[in-house]
Amino acid sequence: MVNIIDIPIREIRSRGFRPMYNMRYILLKQSIEKNGFNRNFPTHVCRGSFAGGKKYRVLEGNHRFYICLDLGYETIPCVIEKEKQ
Numbered sequence: 001m002v003n004i005i006d007i008p009i010r011e012i013r014s015r016g017f018r019p020m021y022n023m024r025y026i027l028l029k030q031s032i033e034k035n036g037f038n039r040n041f042p043t044h045v046c047r048g049s050f051a052g053g054k055k056y057r058v059l060e061g062n063h064r065f066y067i068c069l070d071l072g073y074e075t076i077p078c079v080i081e082k083e084k085q
Helices: 022-035 062-071
Strands: 005-008 043-050 054-060 075-081
Touching: 022 062, 043 062, 054 062, 054 075, 062 075
Parallel strands: 043 075
Antiparallel strands: 005 075, 043 054
């Protein structure tokens, strides 16, 4: 079983925004607004010391991270992993 924990969004650094087909991004954002964050698809992060004093960096789920940031989420469900090489 995967251990999912809620991490304060202010402690997470994105890995940079990758463009997403605009309508797909809008639909994902609308889904999160309507239904909340789907914990079956958590953001994957790694621990570290990153720019701006951030404690985690996004490995997977960067679009969900940006959407939650835009929607004012204070925490997001995450899985902590080792840095992928």
